[in-house]
Amino acid sequence: MRLQAFAKINLGLDVLGKREDGYHEVRMIMQTIRMYDQLDMKKSEEPGIHLTTNKNYIPVDESNLVYRAAKLMMDTCGITEGVSIHLHKVIPVAAGMAGGSSDAAATLVGMNRLFRCGLSKNRLMELGVQIGADVPYCVLRGTALAEGIGEKLTVLPPMPDCWILIGKPGISVSTKYVYTTLDLNTDTVHPDIDGMRKALEDGDLYGITDRMGNVLQDVTIPAYPEVETIKERMKAWGAVNAMMSGSGPTVFGIFDNEEKAQEACQKLRESGLCQQVFLTVPFNNYGGRTADDK
Ligand SMILES: C[C@@](CO)(OP(=O)(O)O)[C@H](O)COP(=O)(O)OP(=O)(O)OC[C@H]1O[C@@H](n2ccc(N)nc2=O)[C@H](O)[C@@H]1O
Numbered sequence: 001m002r003l004q005a006f007a008k009i010n011l012g013l014d015v016l017g018k019r020e021d022g023y024h025e026v027r028m029i030m031q032t033i034r035m036y037d038q039l040d041m042k043k044s045e046e047p048g049i050h051l052t053t054n055k056n057y058i059p060v061d062e063s064n065l066v067y068r069a070a071k072l073m074m075d076t077c078g079i080t081e082g083v084s085i086h087l088h089k090v091i092p093v094a095a096g097m098a099g100g101s102s103d104a105a106a107t108l109v110g111m112n113r114l115f116r117c118g119l120s121k122n123r124l125m126e127l128g129v130q131i132g133a134d135v136p137y138c139v140l141r142g143t144a145l146a147e148g149i150g151e152k153l154t155v156l157p158p159m160p161d162c163w164i165l166i167g168k169p170g171i172s173v174s175t176k177y178v179y180t181t182l183d184l185n186t187d188t189v190h191p192d193i194d195g196m197r198k199a200l201e202d203g204d205l206y207g208i209t210d211r212m213g214n215v216l217q218d219v220t221i222p223a224y225p226e227v228e229t230i231k232e233r234m235k236a237w238g239a240v241n242a243m244m245s246g247s248g249p250t251v252f253g254i255f256d257n258e259e260k261a262q263e264a265c266q267k268l269r270e271s272g273l274c275q276q277v278f279l280t281v282p283f284n285n286y287g288g289r290t291a292d293d294k
């Protein structure tokens with residue numbers, strides 16, 4: 001069984017406050033993009049979880065979110081047979097693109113199908129939050145408002161057609177570090193999440209791009225000024241707007257014209273500012289349903 005685990009960007013990311021358990025209350029507009037890791041999954045003769053990947057720096061033990069998701073499904077559904085999973089990574093790692101969370105979400109969906117567990121999508125999303133705050137959204141996919149710690153989801157109308165330039169500088173950022181360093185104060189500029197939601201409902205691309213904002217930039221950009229440089233370059237090369245995704249350091253630029261996006265992609269590659277550069281488009285759900293829905 002082959003599964004695609006798509007990356008996400010945060011079109012808007014607001015943090016409202018800190019909870020007693022250390023997690024933060026967020027309001028985010030999430031968007032899946034057509035960039036994905038691939039998982040090949042099959043039952044194995046030997047019991048247990050057998051994980052391999054194409055990248056030697058990705059762990060294959062219980063610290064891999066794929067392993068944890070497979071184990072959670074085995075425990076929840078009483079699966080006693082073994083499973084072999086090969087993870088082909090494409091999504092940049094520790095990049096703010098939910099690569100690991102999406103791999104975990106795909107594993108939940110895949111295990112459910114392979115072992116005929118019969119769990120609903122909502123149940124998989126409930127299980128997913130035990131692995132990470134973004135996992136339920138990665139099961140849902142498409143355009144969504146994420147609240148709570150990211151697990152309370154509202155499906156939104158699909159993002160209007162556009163091109164998305166992705167640039168990941170050669171640094172990795174820990175999500176935990178960014179949240180724990182965040183200092184919410186009177187200078188914090190909170191993005192207009194409700195206005196962005198309205199713009200999505202109106203199918204108004206510029207209404208969306210005008211409202212792009214991410215409070216986590218306040219931590220990541222001072223630590224890694226190259227993030228700001230990449231944003232400025234993308235805008236100078238024709239992006240309608242550009243911003244950091246999640247906790248960073250990946251920057252995405254939104255383009256309303258394919259030719260301009262291709263040219264900017266070329267220039268970004270030549271600039272040497274980024275280790276990884278991709279040009280992609282939104283992956284949209286329609287009425288909250290995707291090809292994977294039961
Ligand atoms: C910032 C975001 C934006 O979409 O994405 P990434 O940059 O990771 O892609 C998410 O909120 C990341 O979600 P996720 O990466 O699933 O978080 P988890 O693994 O559950 O948590 C990692 C750490 O981040 C902090 N954390 C996470 C989510 C949240 N709402 N509040 C937090 O304070 C906690 O310190 C936690 O220990």
Ligand SMILES: Nc1ncnc2c1ncn2[C@@H]1O[C@H](COP(=O)(O)OP(=O)(O)O)[C@@H](O)[C@H]1O
Nearest residue numbers: 063064065093094095096097098099100101103
């Ligand atoms: N399947 C996975 N893919 C990538 N990283 C993983 C995976 N499972 C666990 N990790 C670990 O999680 C950390 C963050 O991974 P990732 O999900 O790529 O971050 P982000 O959510 O910021 O994009 C990495 O340092 C990596 O070692």
